Every structure is written in C-alpha cells, then in structure tokens.
Amino acid sequence: MGGAAERRPRRRRGVQLIVYPNRFGATIAGLLRLLDGPLLRDVFEGVHLLPFYIPFDGADGGFDPVDHTQVDPRLGDWEDVRELASRYEVVADVIANHMSAQSPQFLDTVARGDASEHAGMFLTMGSVFTEGASEKDLLSIYRPRPGIPFTVMPWGEGRRLVWTTFTEHQVDLDVDDAETAAYIDEVLRALAGAGVDMVRLDAVGYVVKTAGTSCFMTPATMEFIHRITARAHELGMEVLAEAHTHYAMQVALASAVDWVYDFALPPLVLYSLYTGDGDPLRRWLGLRPDNCVTVLDTHDGIGVIDVGPSRHGSRQAGLLAPDQIDQIVEGIYERAGQESRLSTGRSASNVDIYQVNTTYYDALGRDDHRYLLARALQFFTPGLPQVYYVGLLAGHNDLALLAQTGVGRDINRGRYLTPDVEEHLARPVVAALFELIRFRNAHPAFTGDFDFGGSGAVITMTWTLGEHRATLTANLVAGQATITWTDRKGRLQRTANLLNPPWHTPDDLSQ
Structure with a gap:
C-alpha cells in the first residue's frame, strides 16, 4: 500500500471507543454499521481498533500477528478500515516488539537456522549477550511475567534460546535488523494508506534489548521511539506509546510522543472510591502530563505497577504505598465476588503479574452511582478519553468465556452482538453513561x-x-x-x- 491517504480535517478530541471488531459488531464493516446506527450514533468521535491483522484470534488475541501488514479477511479488508477512518478517528496498533512464532519468517528460521534470510529478524540470548550472560545479567532483565524471557526453540539443525518477552507464541524482533525495519515501515505505510490517524506502539518499552541493562525503557529504547515517531509523523499519523511503568517514566515518555496512557488513573480512582481518600488522585492531577489518553479499562487488566515504586533502576517511591496497593487488589477481589482472583496471577494463563483481571464495573461492586462517578472523574481529567467496549455496556465478568479459554484476560473480553447492545442500553447505568459521553464531547469548556x-x-x-x-x-x-x-x-x-x-x-x- 502506498503513502498516507488524504487527511480529513481533525475534529476536537472527543471520547473514543476501544474495541475488538470481532467481539462488538462481528466485523469491521459490522462495527461501522453499529457506530453509525441508532444505538451508537453521535456517541464516539474515534475508535481504537484492536488488532485486526492475520490472525485476529491467535494465542494473544491478535497481539501475535503472523502477517501484520494484512487485515484478517474474516474481519474485512483495508477498504473497510479506510471507510471507518473516513468517519471516525482511528487508532491502530503497531506491534514492533514481536511477531507470531507461526509467521513464515520464523518458521523458515526454525527450519533453516542461520541459513535463513530471515534469521536476523529474531533475537536470541546469544545475539544480545554476545560475550555471554552472568546470572546478574539475566536477573536484571525486566519482564512482566515470572521467569526469564527465553524459550528453547529449534534453529535449523540445532536449538537456540529465543527471546520471548511475553509468551512462547510471540518471538521478539531485532528492530535494528534491516529486514525488520523494512517490515515495520511496511506496516506503518499500510496503516497510513488506510487513513489511520494514530498508531499505538504496543509494549514499546521492551522493544530494544541491550546487554548489561534491564532491557526496558533504556536510552536505546527512547532512540527507537523517536525514530518511529518521526516516521509516523512523515506519514501523517500521531503516536500513542504504551508502557506500564513508574509514573516518572511516563512523564518523561510524554515529551517524546504525541500521547501516552494515563495508566495511573484507573487504580487511583478505585483507591479513592474504596477509601474516600482523594489526596493521591489530587497529587497525580498536579504531576501528570496533559497529553494523556485516559482510560479506566482496556483489553488488559487493571494495572497496579503504574502507581507503585520503580521496579528497576533507582528505587523511586510510587503514587501509592504497597499497603495502599494491596487495598486496591483486595478491594477488587472483595467486590467482584472473588471472580478476579480466579483470572489473575498464576491462577490463569497469559496474564501479567502486575495486573488484576476484571471488568471495571465489577471492580466497583456493580454500583451504578460509583461507576458513573468513576467515569465522570475520567472524562473531567485532562486528555483524550477512551472507553473500552465492555465498560461502555457496564459489562460483568465473563466467567463462561474464562472457563472456555483459561485465559485470565478473557474475563473482560466478552462478545456482544447488536441484540446484546440493545439489551444493555435498556439499563439506566448504560443510558446515563451515553449521556455523560455526549456531554464530554459537546460542551466547549x-x-x-x-x-x-x-x-x-x-x-x-x-x-x-x-x-x-x-x-x-x-x-x-x-x-x-x-x-x-x-x-x-x-x-x-x-x-x-x-x-x-x-x-x-x-x-x-x-x-
């Protein structure tokens, strides 16, 4: 696909929807019909379209692309994305840290080893630690899951320790490799050609691995972020960086890109509503950058690391003390009827050690008043608000889906068709949330x-x-x-x- 499509005039930044097209509308065209139809007309000004690449339903819900440059035909094609982008601001993911272990490039590397023309795309322990690694080196690597980030995999006639930050299904890329750089640029050009307004740099803090460091948010990582941001700007797109990390690093990251997530807001709002103590939230309002995308819920769990102390480098204090964070975690478990405990930590597969899996509505004990108050706090906080599709419908924890897949995050990834949306709109809390969104979009203040x-x-x-x-x-x-x-x-x-x-x-x- 060629360069950037003709850009339409940018509107004021109203509330955006975060959505899996297969779980809310069934396809990209179906999502557009839902957004333009009587149920959701004039509610949202933008859409974060969660991964729609081949395959959208892989081992990590689309975040393990086999082919990041193509729309999964089960969801539609690039023309469908372009049509959506003609009416709404569209945010799409760029997954530069890894690709699927089932990708043609990696399968060829598995078969042929270093003889494969694609072998240089993939990181191994040896390609980073060229002089070998000590126990200290390995324990210094920052990872969002227990254990070290390597998986033993076939490599031609031998085996290698392949770098797998997240799961063995997602093999990490060497972003300094020429073929990898060309691949990432092809992804950016495809998105720009489809009219995408903003790219979200998924898990960007882990992208560059440097021996002797934590391999997370290092100076080399920041160099990559500056580089890809400049390229996105050339193609007419803004950049949103995703990194769960200490708040001071989020503040620093905000100066390098157009937008960063305010991941501290969700746990701070919960803490405030659980305890009645507004001081930590007020303190954060005085520290945070203004170019934040504000969320309460996303396709991931509710993070707590973002309000805690730094876990690598200098031991900086967090926005909350450890016992206050424990109050949040236990408060979620208490209000969600222990359901979240079943889907968090080592109780379910494919989860982070720093996130609690639950819907935000259940985290507030299904209390309509407190849920709307939480949303009001979000919408009044400076930034670009996004609402996750499950949260839009004040969704409950999906225990049936969790039992079916065994994936902890699926408790907050239910499927909703148009009849489901109609049913939920009859609930006062959902109707009131729609009114609140319209108010946030319309009022000039x-x-x-x-x-x-x-x-x-x-x-x-x-x-x-x-x-x-x-x-x-x-x-x-x-x-x-x-x-x-x-x-x-x-x-x-x-x-x-x-x-x-x-x-x-x-x-x-x-x-």
Missing part, C-alpha cells in the same frame, strides 16, 4: 483551561473557556457527584444524580 481542588473525600474539577464552564464535584465517600455547567444561553445548570438521564440535551450546551 473541555477545550479550555483545567483546574482542580477539594480536600479529603471531596474532589472538584473545573473546565473554563471564556463564559463556558463545567464543574464536577465528587464525594468519594458517598459515591455521588454533582455536575454544574453553563448552557448555550449562559445559564448555570446542575445535576446531582448522574443516573437519571437525560440531564441535558445537546441544545442545552453552549455552542
């Missing part, structure tokens, strides 16, 4: 200046643009919120119950 305050269990967040104003007053103990805003005539409006929509219409808002 959210393009202005942000301020926050409060003390103890009360947090206030205010956006102001000229005479336009929107204020959230959150009572963390009561789990209730009040929103005041100016309508299009400058009159001050107020709602003290987010669960009773419609508490505004688009005509009420200042235009």
